[in-house]
Amino acid sequence: MGLTAVIVSVDGTTPRLLTVASQDGEALPSAALDDGADTTLEKGVRRLVSGSLGLPVRYFEQLYTFGDSKRAPGRRALAVAYLALARHQPLSGPANPRWRDCYELFPWEDWRQGRPAVLDGVIVPALERWLGRPSPAQLPTRTERAELTFGTGQAFWDPVRVLDRYELLYELMLVDEADRDRRAGLGGPCTEVAGAAQAWAGPLGGPGGHVLPSPFAEVAGIGAPLALDHRRIAAAALERLRGKLAYRPVVFEVLPEAFTLSALQQVVEALAGQVLHKQNFRRLVAGANLVEPTGELQQRTGGRPAELYRFRREVLRERPAPGLGLRRLGGL
Amino acid sequence: MGLTAVIVSVDGTTPRLLTVASQDGEALPSAALDDGADTTLEKGVRRLVSGSLGLPVRYFEQLYTFGDSKRAPGRRALAVAYLALARHQPLSGPANPRWRDCYELFPWEDWRQGRPAVLDGVIVPALERWLGRPSPAQLPTRTERAELTFGTGQAFWDPVRVLDRYELLYELMLVDEADRDRRAGLGGPCTEVAGAAQAWAGPLGGPGGHVLPSPFAEVAGIGAPLALDHRRIAAAALERLRGKLAYRPVVFEVLPEAFTLSALQQVVEALAGQVLHKQNFRRLVAGANLVEPTGELQQRTGGRPAELYRFRREVLRERPAPGLGLRRLGGL
DNA sequence: TGGGATATGCTCAAACAGAGTATAAGTGGT
DNA sequence: ACCACTTATACTCTGTTTGAGCATATCCCA
Incomplete structure (x- = not known):
């Protein structure tokens, strides 16, 4: 029983995920579940991420459990994968951690x-x-x-x-x-x-x-592979993350405390892999009451200074966001 | 390592889930993972559901992996839970399977x-x-x-x-x-x-x-409990299912081949736990091209006969359903 | 034959999403 | 100091989607 983490951050306009060096090549950070210490899977993941990598992770959720007996040579390797979000920061450590551009894996x-x-x-x-x-x-x-x-x-x-x-x-x-x-x-x-x-x-x-x-x-394979089935796991993570963007305010977990609306948009665009209409994005964010101005301005944007905003954590509780009205029944 | 299945069906207007008798009381169907036979987790679930219960399951997806070491007395019990959908049918078998009204668990x-x-x-x-x-x-x-x-x-x-x-x-x-x-x-x-x-x-x-x-x-506890943490697992399943209704055509897996629009609506309402505006629901379904008329009518509805429809399985491939335009970015 | 019930078709207004235009306020070069 | 350029921000316009209600059709049954 192992744990695997897909840790995602955004560096400017580049979405990145954390890889480490392993015997099988570049891999996602993984660890065996410690039956003694990890009374819950979440604790195990925290130990893996915060502990061994020293990275402050701001959000995580369980992604999927991969149990194919063929996923690794020889042994049956059951792995519970987690998606984690972190702010971008320099890395160091014995495992050779590295921020990989997501789109090198999935061009x-x-x-x-x-x-x-x-x-x-x-x-x-x-x-x-x-x-x-x-x-x-x-x-x-x-x-x-x-x-x-x-x-x-x-x-x-x-x-x-x-x-x-x-x-x-x-x-x-x-x-x-x-x-x-x-x-x-x-x-x-x-x-x-x-x-x-x-x-x-x-x-x-x-x-x-x-x-x-x-x-x-x-032809030569497309994109950069990872060890074992880790690129598949990363794909599942990116899918989950993109899906989540649409209905939960998770982007803010990879943004700094204060940010401009442009920065927010760039991060969303980076993760979604798509450009968005700037004015409408702004209207959307404002309308949803997701952010509030800090009062500060960011100078040196290359143009007019931009107002800085912070995430209104309260919305985590406010949002009406009724999950199933006819409104949200697009799929059925 | 165990597998647990939350098997859901709808009986008329009642959403039901399958429980079995266990030593700990009423429980969800569960089985240990057979390292020899189950080369994938999915195979294990099929063995559990189709095999031991003889139930034709029309859809399933992995739900969550529960790994809290405290979830059961004594042993650490790691369980991979699956959500499964089946058409309603009479049950029988050695495990005393039973269709439980979901809302007896969650009134x-x-x-x-x-x-x-x-x-x-x-x-x-x-x-x-x-x-x-x-x-x-x-x-x-x-x-x-x-x-x-x-x-x-x-x-x-x-x-x-x-x-x-x-x-x-x-x-x-x-x-x-x-x-x-x-x-x-x-x-x-x-x-x-x-x-x-x-x-x-x-x-x-x-x-x-x-x-x-x-x-x-x-006060006396609300709703009917299940063994271990199985009611929690059932809650997770209902949540997933309700969420899924909004963007994937899964209801049809619990409906018979031919159905009226009212029946379709009743099933959605049963799972969503909410009433929906009839005319608009109809418009939505028609507009999405999800169903096609069989040409038959259902008599004896108590009023005007209703047209029978079937699910257009093709839509599983057609649906444009762009996941992330600004359109779908309600949550962010 | 008429009342009750359900199915089905259509209208209307408010909210929303997509796209474009216009204006504000900085930066850097000359 | 002025200019071109860049980015931020405000507002308009239009077609679509949603929520809600009204109207009609077609059966069953007393």
Whole structure:
């Protein structure tokens, strides 16, 4: 039983996650659960994050438990993964901690400078090859899956479906670890995650598909891999975080005490991987009463000075945010 | 390492969850993880649900991993909980399975007949007593917590925060198992769940509070308890399910193949614990293209016959559902 | 045949989201 | 001191979505 933490911060406009050096290469910080000391899983995570890395973590939540017996060579490794948010700060320590740019791991997820080149350069062609040789029964399913996850065809790009996309790329052998796992005799189906998989093959059955033989491995893998299945875990974390942005004020946990509205917007944009309409964003934030001015100004913005704001922690209790009116019933 | 399943169905207008008889009393179906057979956690759950109960489960997703070493007497019991959806059907089996009315467990969650009596009868008075004797530092925090979770004061009732409410009731000793756990020397802080707790005590620190001494235990506990912490797990499941209703078409997994719009609405209302505006609900469903008419009519509705519809499974792939535009950024 | 019940269709206003225009107030160079 | 440039902030306009209610259709049953 292990614990794994995906610790996220934002450095200016760059979303980052913390990695450490491990015997298997760059990895997410992990630790075995100490049955004596860790009376709760949360305590275990705090020990892992605050203790060994000395990092003040401002928010965390349980992400997912990965239990595939094939996820690591040899042993069955059950890992409870946590998502954590921290303010950006310099790192040091025996484990060689490092703030990694999230979009080095997931280059296709950053749409802030427009549609990422890797999509049309590598991914879409690979998807087309994948769709080009279908068993007739599979074709519609595959087409739909490709369209929905990557927003080809009619569908839109949904910034939240990070994990779906990663898993499809894994199946297509477009990420290095797919090939690596296959060589190691692992690389079973990507089924085991977040309730995402089973949507494809109808009720219950996960894709059940194994990774493709090989012919798609001609290109160098996209993005930077991590040890074991840690990049998958990171994908699940980014998905969760993006989803959370929409209904809970979590961004503030990676922002300093006082910040400008532009800074706030940049952080949201960094995590969402999308640009937002500036004026409307401002209206939204103001309307929600999420922040209050500190009275200070930030000079040297390069233009007009910006007012500094702080998060109104009270809103954590105020927000009407009725979860299920007809209003929020977009999905059903 | 155990698996626990919260299997939900809807019987007419009654949401139900499956319980079995155990040595500790009525419990959720659980099983130890079989390291040999269960190469993935999902397989383990399928074995648990389909295998031992013979129930066709149409959807499931991992819910949460409960790892508090105090959650059961003696041993450390780590349990991965899954949420599962099934169509309602008669049960039988050696484990004495039974469809329990969800709102027997959580009477305060059903607002379909108006504000539940137990709120003003028991809960609000207890909250007021709780707020009446605060250490001065605690008062604002407690007030805010009470208001947000139970929608007293300014705040609205948020149908989704099922777990928050259960946990507060547990701390207030208003549910039987709180007292039971205390006697058994368990009943540590309720911290360990779903990222809900830490919202209260500011960054990181969970409430850290232990259950109250005793003076609140004068009333009989509210609702029907389950073994161990299973009612907490059920609360987490209901919360997840209510949240999911808003953005994923999961209701259809508990509905029969063909259904009327009224039946669909009744199921949503049953799970949400809220009544919805009929005409608008209809407009919403039609507008989302979620269903298509079968051409059949259902007679004997007591009034005009209703058209029968089926779920358009294709929408699982169509839905544009852009997750993060400014549009969906209500929470931030 | 008429009353009651449910299903279904349509209207209307308020709130909201997306996009654009205009103005304010700094910085840095000349 | 003045200029161009940059960023911040305010306001407008329009189409869409939501909440709520009214009206009509079509059955059952007494």
